[in-house]
Amino acid sequence: MSRVMEDTTIVQLFWDRNEQGLQVASNKYGHLCTSIALNILGNQEDAEECVNDTFLAAWNSIPPQRPAILAPFLGKIARNLAINRYKHNRADKRGGGNTPVVIEELSEVIPGGISPENELLSKEMLSIISRFLSTLSPDKRKLFVRRYWYADSVSAIASATGLTENNINVTLSRLRKQLHQLLVEGGIDV
Template sequence: MAQYKLYGDQELVQLMQSGDERVLVEIYDRYWDKMLSVAFNRLGNQEEAEECVQDVLYKLWNLRHDFSLIKVELSNYLARGIRNQAFNILDRRHRERMKSEGYAPAEDVNLLSPERALMLRELQEQIDNSIAALPPQCQLIFKLSRQEGLSNKEIAEKLNLSENTIKSHLKKANKDLRDNVKTLTTAIFIYTLFQ
């Protein structure tokens, strides 16, 4: 078992594709704490956060034969998986609350029409492109903060920088993202206003 700790993420993914279950145990050991932290930050509930992490790891294992890491680190892939699964859990939580309060949406209303789904995909794509366009250190700090859920202090310690430098990079990243996404969000707002 100790040999798996020496492997990089690319090697683990290749071994996982062959069905080696010990790889999933290594990924679990390596990333569980970070994934749980990100999930808990989004959900605020320990049980749901644990469920979220387990679901992401389960999905990763089910996709193992087709899964590969191209231009993305495993930690980033897992953080994105946690984010998406947390959104699903929050959506389910919201629907259950609405149902318990007696709210029932009209049957013929499609809340996520194909047009809206396309707009959301385009918005996510533009956000991803905007993040990729950030300067390398700014991009790294933004990802550590937003995708991995690290605090400014944790990022400062990890990168051996001051907290003020971290705050400055995050401020720049937020401004750049806001500026890059503003046009598309305005268009989406106008479109939904007149639908």
């Protein structure tokens, strides 16, 4: 029997406007959101505010939403908020966590960038990325997602997996090249 409150129950508490849901969600997923925000921002104070905003945003969006699984739902909110704050901080030339080096690596995939107005192209790219991820082995996919979604440092991934940093860097480099090739083959002008 599980003693950890199920996500469905937490979501129902949100729907009932029961603040206990917020507390339980915070205790269950606060670490996840904090690590994501801290990875991106590299600043504890900013990350803390970001996590605050994450749970507030969740409180405001449930209802009407009913996410079946809270981890990715909250993680995505935290990630988006952290990225927005990162952009803001970049204007002030401060902070950044792992983001600068992650972006540098990802720049190898689409060095030229795409037009911000080209939403259709973004959707097509996301479709190609999804196909790319679906073709990877779970291990490689995890490395890719930890590095480029969670913005984990290579050393943190190495600690968690037991792999060497060199091993991880080589694997990620090859994955970036594969993704670049897929985008080119998919007709994306990168």
